[in-house]
Amino acid sequence: MNDAQSAVQDLVDAVRTSDASAFYRDMWGGAETFSDIPAVSRAEFIATPLSRRRYKDESGLVKVVRYPEGVFLSEWSFDDIQKEQWGEQARRPMVYLSNSYEAVEKSMWCRENNMIPLIGEKMAEASVFTASKYRIDALITDSRSLEKMLPFFTASTEPISSITVIGDSFNYEQLAPYSRFARRIRLLLILPETGAFADAPYSSAPVFSPLGDSLVEHQDGVLVLTKRRLLTTPIIQYRTDIATHPVGDPSGGFTLVNR
Amino acid sequence: MIDRDGFAALAEQTLEHFFLTPPADTEQYGIGVTSGTSRSKVLVAMREYPVAQGIFSSGPGRMLSTRGSLSTALNNAVFTKFRSRHFNARILTLDRADYAADIMPLLSDFAPDGITGYPHIMSQLADYMDAGTRDGVRSAEYVGEGLTASLNENLRRSFPRAKVSMAYMASEIGGIGRSCEFLPENQYHPLSGVTVEVLEPDDTGEGEVLVSKTIAFGIMVRQYRLADIGRIKPGTCRCGKPVTFEIVGRLGRDYVRLAGATFRRDLFDRIATANAELFEDYRIEAFLENDRGISRGKLIMKVYKKGGVGDASIRKINERFLTGLYVTPTQTLGTLVKKGLFSPLEIVVVEQPFPDETKEAKIVQRI
């Protein structure tokens, strides 16, 4: 085990001995140390009801997470939402996302961090209008919704402080025209069921760095994720389908591989 | 008295106040956004949540909600957070795209003990919940629209163990009223700090509802015209609240006032249900027509039945509505036609079923 792995051993112990759920324990068999435990994947989340994957009883939001291979519930406590690193501190942030569960959750992140978010509605015209009315200074968005905001940006005289683009893949060329509309554009790797785990400043060839609460490993060309905090539905050795290429720097940087 | 334009000016004031002096603690503030229509622009206003009022101190622990706009979905989440000060509260605000067969086991797993949202959407969502899940629902709070008799019956069948309550609100100003355990459907007590009045009530006490309340930062909206029709109920409620009001419809939707007559959708529905063998569905257009300088009310009723509606049926439909539809406390539509205040009812048979999206606006007033 390396240092990063030892640091999550406490989490592994807590989950292994938990009275709340046997989800991971059953899957791990007798394995007790982080380096020995097998990876879990989305298929197990789909196959196991939320009530049997829940490791703590806290207030929060429940989301429907839908993939081509199946659908499952993901629960996030308000405390865990607050600690996620989804955006940047701003005075008047807007959350504009095409997935309604993500939009509400990221808006609650703003609220939990003492901001009053404007939430963008489906209709692009209305969202552009409300954004200018609220004089937004930051935007949390996805690639698809960002495009709908173009009329807002072209009508603005000054760049806003930040745009955070969230997703599990990015089209760097498509984002290029937006770099003049904000002082910072941050790309944030995120899955609905895991929260955020790595980010990169926008560039034509960004290198992503794991966030502090995330242990990112690369196995067989894909990203395997462990979140250090005990989430309501913990993420431990979660095998994603995000293809990555580690750059070999000490901070664990990696690039995304287009498939 | 202020209308939507007047409200727009107040909305600006709340924003200006927020831009100049943003509050240090943001928790009790949010943003109210109205969905714009083709005729009116979207409104954005700061709003203050009634955190101190204790209305969040109880409620279900696992709430399932239908989703209207994203701002209302966010409000649901905010309210859940307020509830979480008192007990463990979770909410699942289900997106319309997830009304699918595969959601049923997930809802059963979530096991909601409370539901909230638009009643007509909730009755659709009930189709995606198995009997055990629906039986587990102990409280239902309906909001956003009135509860018609048939909808109420459906919902009570779907959620047999749910205690029903209703909330009355408007997206731009937030909460206005809430029901209590003693009130029937569509009746509410104003929330603390909210004043509800009725403008120029007719002889049954019905008229346009006016609402006064503080929106945010001490900025008040006074006698705001919400385009809802209601009446103030006399007397003190058994719960002790001195003021009770009833919402009977939406101006120009469930409820059209024309040429001294009142057309209520629930009365049309009642006759339609009783005559289901003649026609399956209907839509009404009501308007004033000008006949050589004399203006008269006019109704065009479109009817649909699979396989068509014959002439004999048309005559029967005409007769049932003329004699059965009361448009004032004492007069039927037939009486007003005889008096020349209304033109004869015109019935048009259509060959295609009505589009689903017009289902909530069966009576439309044309200008």
Ligand SMILES: [Zn+2]
């Ligand atoms: Zn009462």
